[in-house]
Amino acid sequence: MASDWLERWRDGRIGFHRDRPHPALVQHWPDLKVPAGTKVLVPLCGKSLDMRWLAHHGHPVLGIELAAQAIEEFVAEGAEGVARYRQDGFDICRQGSVELWCGDFFHFHIEQAAEIGAFYDRAALIALPEATRQRYAFHLAQLTPPGAQGLLVSLTRDPGGPPFSVSADEVRQLFEPNFRVTHLGDGEPEPSGFRESVWALQRRGPLTSS
Numbered sequence: 001m002a003s004d005w006l007e008r009w010r011d012g013r014i015g016f017h018r019d020r021p022h023p024a025l026v027q028h029w030p031d032l033k034v035p036a037g038t039k040v041l042v043p044l045c046g047k048s049l050d051m052r053w054l055a056h057h058g059h060p061v062l063g064i065e066l067a068a069q070a071i072e073e074f075v076a077e078g079a080e081g082v083a084r085y086r087q088d089g090f091d092i093c094r095q096g097s098v099e100l101w102c103g104d105f106f107h108f109h110i111e112q113a114a115e116i117g118a119f120y121d122r123a124a125l126i127a128l129p130e131a132t133r134q135r136y137a138f139h140l141a142q143l144t145p146p147g148a149q150g151l152l153v154s155l156t157r158d159p160g161g162p163p164f165s166v167s168a169d170e171v172r173q174l175f176e177p178n179f180r181v182t183h184l185g186d187g188e189p190e191p192s193g194f195r196e197s198v199w200a201l202q203r204r205g206p207l208t209s210s
């Protein structure tokens with residue numbers, strides 16, 4: 001629920017945040033061969049430094065995040081000036097080539113996504129309960145044009161969450177209707193019982209709802 005996430009940010013319970021770019025991004029993004037200049041959608045972006053890594057590698061970034069606090073912390077930790085504006089009900093902060101839309105990912109629609117050509121999901125799918133994950137996969141498909149490439153960092157764990165455990169079968173079942181799905185590998189099991197899995201997704205067309 002939205003209020004739970006806002007509370008987590010307020011209380012500093014953001015164990016998911018990493019203080020350096022995610023190794024799976026650094027390792028696998030170059031293999032996707034997404035041309036520099038392609039705008040990357042980062043759903044449920046938090047204040048992830050992965051966005052700065054993508055920007056540094058020539059990609060305009062569009063992050064969407066519920067918590068204004070996360071966005072303020074992101075821009076406060078950056079060196080460049082910040083432009084602020086409002087569009088279609090979202091408050092937007094732009095810093096360099098990173099624009100951060102504050103609001104609900106499910107309220108972000110195709111008209112606003114016109115220039116998006118790629119996407120990056122680390123800890124977005126797995127932040128959502130099972131019933132919402134189907135909606136997420138379909139919404140992501142609606143926002144991305146045929147041919148768009150993306151990287152997904154998912155996770156399995158003992159029951160509980162968030163983060164929620166999303167099996168390989170579920171990743172395929174969620175995304176295969178609208179994406180070509182390739183399993184790139186699994187991380188080492190962590191002492192916490194978490195184990196990440198990394199996937200390349202490529203948007204097919206046209207859109208299928210099941």
Ligand SMILES: C[S@@+](CC[C@H](N)C(=O)[O-])C[C@H]1O[C@@H](n2cnc3c(N)ncnc32)[C@H](O)[C@@H]1O
Nearest residue numbers: 005016044045046048065066104105122123127
């Ligand atoms: C597990 S964190 C991951 C953040 C980031 N991707 C990272 O790797 O650090 C999930 C984030 O999604 C945000 N969030 C949850 N539901 C959302 C929604 N419906 N729309 C936008 N952001 C959402 C939360 O506030 C939280 O910052």
